[in-house]
Amino acid sequence: MMSGNGSSNGATYQRLALLASDTDRAQEARDALLSQGDWVPLAEADAAVVLGGDGFMLQTLHAMLDAGRVIPAYGMNLGTVGFLMNRYDKRAAISARVNKARHWTIAPLLVEAVTQDGEVHQIRAINEISLLRETRQTAKIEVTVGDRVRIKELVCDGVLVATPAGSTAYNLSAHGPILPLDSRLLALTPISPFRPRRWRGAILPDRMKIILRVLDPVKRPVAAVADQKELRDIAEVRLQIASDADLTLLFDPGQSLEERIVAEQFITA
Template sequence: MGDTERENVTPSQRLALFTSSTPRGQEVAAVLRSTADWCALEDADIVVVIGGDGTMLDALHHMMSTDRVRPVYGVNAGTVGFLMNRYHRAMNIVDRLHHARSVAVSPLMVEAVTRSGEIHRVYAINELSLLRETRQTAKIEISVNDRVRIPELAGDGVLLATPVGSTAYNFSASGPILPLDSQMLALTPISPFRPRRWKGAILPDRSRVTFRVLEPDKRPVSAVADQTELRDIAEVRLAIAREREMTLLFDPGHALDERIVAEQFAH
């Protein structure tokens, strides 16, 4: 994670739109198309993402599959939109971008080994989750920095979330919401049976986390890195991929910090 700083947009910087397919997303995009000159995504210096947090995730993954990840500014046309800025019809997108503040975030590098020995390497911007594939309870050993911390977690699974993903699946699994610039990771059990009193952990984002599946033949487990699912997993190794740093742009006074606090006191 990086510190917040001003991201000044100059007239020479090219802008592209990445829009959700929902009616609301298309409606907002139609309004914004008339407010600036737009180019193709591959030619852009900054990408304006219209939709919800899922659309933001799609845009970031799309750019990570190319040679260059551009700074992104989200415009909320979805439901929750923790990562998005507020929209109104009279907004001047160029002025918004000129005054925007940036927050640097990095995804997780996921190295997953299947029971057959195949190795898969993918990125997770939100989280990596391990989930039981059958009615059998999953049993997972959890290590942090090569030291076993939980010899056997029994339950539906476990996840490791970045601050970007802490408001998603992690939050619904009763994990903590992390400020985007916190430089922390959320390690959260999913419907744990034992250890009964373990509610998870908050780790520095320099931590290396390993999940080893116990009894994988009897208790098969899948790994889900954002939208990518890998089945019959034996082990997963995780670390922050700082070389894939991304930049999110927010309006000055963006209410994200307040929303993070408020969600933790919601009844």
């Protein structure tokens, strides 16, 4: 799921693209950085400097995947949490920061979602794929891992599968486990489970295929949300690691995503 040991990437990024979310803070930061170099369009860049929050970083990474050209991304936090981002400092030389950064390589989930009318959609999820009830009726979901049905009927508000990079996001809010980046694991986490009430989820090898089949989808409709993309009236989702779609995040030395995941487990307030 996540590879790389946080080592220096050994590359020299000469052509940088500057991308900013549409918030006032991010646009002000963009204006402050414009004079630091000759920025190039994303299609011509060796690496991207991304100004915003985690949501904008995910949006940028998905745009790269959709365009079929993925380059390393160095984020600077102008949002709220900034889990995937570095600290913003307008005084620092941005080119030097990017070229001193350490890299982490992420493989997202490849999700095949089938709707009630038989349409098949292929989407990728960098953080997680969530199945969520659409109405006040609880969802009923059959859970298959590997070649075996593990839970015949999970009655719940929903269920999600999170990557190590996404394990501190929605998964953590749903009381799922935090996964080390190099663990090659996935978190399968129920959302407000009613039956079986004591099931708290599972930690799975990321090589295993997972199938989530919606039971009684007409009466109990379910939506699938992969990061920021939503599909409604789902009948079934099948997911596995997208091993051919590696993404690279760049972090300042000592500020890696791995350290943030470890630190998150010691927050007590």
